[in-house]
Amino acid sequence: MTTVSWSSEPGTSRGPGPFLSVRDLSVEFSTEDGIVHAVDNLSFDLEKGTTLGIVGESGSGKSVTNLAILGLHDPAHTKIGGEIWLEDQELISADRTTMEKLRGNRVAMIFQDPLTALSPFHTIGRQIGEVYRKHKGASKKEARDRAVEMLRRVGIPQPETRVDHYPHEFSGGMRQRAMIAMALVCDPDLLIADEPTTALDVTVQAQILDLLKELQQQFGTAIILITHDLGVVAGTADNVMVMYAGRAAERGTVREVLREPRHPYTWGLLSSMPRLNSSVDVPLMPVRGTPPSLLNPPSGCPFHPRCDYPKLAGPELCFNQRPSISPETGHGDACYLTLEQKRELRTAKTEDHA
Amino acid sequence: MTSYLVRRVAGALVILMIISAITFYLFYAVPRDPARAFCGKICQPETLALIRHNLGMDEPLFVQYWHWLAGIFTGREFVQFGECPAPCLGYSFATQEPVFGAIVDRFPVTLSLTLGASVVILAFGIMTGMIAAWKVGQPLDKIASASSVVGASLQIYFVGPLLAFYLVDTLQLIPRPSYVPITENPLDWFTHLLLPWVVLSIIFTANYTRMTRSQMVEQLAEDYVRTARAKGMSSRSVFFRFAWRGAMIPIVTIFGVDLATLLGGAIITEQTFSLHGIGELAVRAVQNTDLPMLLGVTIVGAAAIVLLNILVDVLYAFIDPRVRLS
């Protein structure tokens, strides 16, 4: 299935590198309407104990990317290219049993809507305990005790009774806590949180994010936090990757990307973010236009149909040639504007806003 | 749970009363006079009036209904037939036998037929539907889908004689259908009902195959199934330990609805194989305008359906913990 030449044999060890390294990942779905290029040549790294925020409008390929890490795409309809290294294990070429042993164990995932993501037919305790039994070979009793312990750890009151309740008997926030308990029951090295707070109200959102941070400090878990809200990233992540149309538009530390955003799309996202300290009547400025169709992505820079600056950057380039992210490491973005131009435009924008 | 059951049964009794009142009114409003049947060829008006009186038919309709209803609980005294102990559903105009006794005699036949067919329908339909869903798009799936289309278009009175001809007469694989009480000989009970079960279940089974397949496919696309896989569950255990429960919920619901149709199918099946069940009783009662018998059969049939529906709802609550029986 993979189309990339190997830098080394799949599954064999390689030199010390980042904890998680995604190289040139592409994911294509064959559908009735044609091929959906959901993720296109995406690369990023994640170090142990840190949090990477992946930000982008809905449909930009955030979930698809992370489902690929877990190998959860239906192979019959999906073509996956590139490499995903988790320490010295390549995941795209890994076999079914390897992936089953990995999921819920070394790599765990929590989803947006804990009501639909939890089984309505099984108690919370059973759903948590099941993972523990599967991966750690624990007995029923041990699994139940562990479930109680996990529920306590994520701050669910009276875990001894709550363990026997069903998801529909929990509130939204409690359900997400239970989901987190389930994800962390085997002490995973990597936790992928796909919009974990989107379905929750604001105060609960903050609690859940705090919980994730706290657990990370205790257990050193690496976290990928997917969100369409830069505000969530600001308080939680170490690094950010902004995704657009299945590609990385910009990446860097949270400080770099939020303080000195370089890509016009990031500017758009930032200005559409409500600020607590700005006066209420400052209008939000969402990115104009709509996300592109991934059945037929725009040529050149995928953002060009919605961008105000192709003239400045050089329309020939913007319309026809795909920008790659540069520089290769550190704070980088995929846009033909010069750093000078970006700085000026950004300053002008923030003055507008103030 | 107990209070739920009490309330459901009470509700069921009210429904049954309404059904019986309507049926009573409809049946007794027909222009044909059953008293004539007792009167013979040369019928004097006085004799007719006497017979009417003896049958209790000279009273206002609601008084007659009241007597009928009270008879179920307290028994009745007929001038024509004498003592009728509770539960009394009256006497057949056609055969003069007590209606309740006649129904009790034939009940095991229809019950065996319907329950056996239900087992075949559910077991077979769900199993083939599961296999089809497990092998979605593969040959087994296509075979299951195709045969379910064929099955759904078959008719009892066509398949019944056809299968009887081949399996009983030509190949002599199974005995000619009849009813042997299960208490007498369980094996004979089974073998003699095998063909009626198969015939009655054929049209329904196809439906359940189709529904199970589509429900499973739908469930497998649900978020919680993805979560289960994200936990490291194998496809097999996701399929057999998670998804089937979600799929069974609509199946159980539909089955509750189908019970009435199934009973209708049982009547046709009894006719097809000359089994002496409630169906035969009903058909004969219609032919003879045997009002007490018709009323009795209707009300017992309705009671069975209402009762089975309560059972189905309880079963439903067992499958889906979100359903509270209150």
Ligand SMILES: Nc1ncnc2c1ncn2[C@@H]1O[C@H](COP(=O)(O)OP(=O)(O)O)[C@@H](O)[C@H]1O
């Ligand atoms: N199984 C699939 N088949 C076809 N298209 C898909 C599938 N899953 C996702 N997509 C498409 O891929 C694109 C990216 O989706 P996704 O990663 O879910 O976006 P998001 O950034 O909101 O998480 C969307 O256009 C979506 O419609």
Ligand code: SF4
């Ligand atoms: S490359 Fe061109 S179109 Fe793309 S963001 Fe930069 S200026 Fe806009």
Ligand SMILES: [Mg+2]
């Ligand atoms: Mg998503």
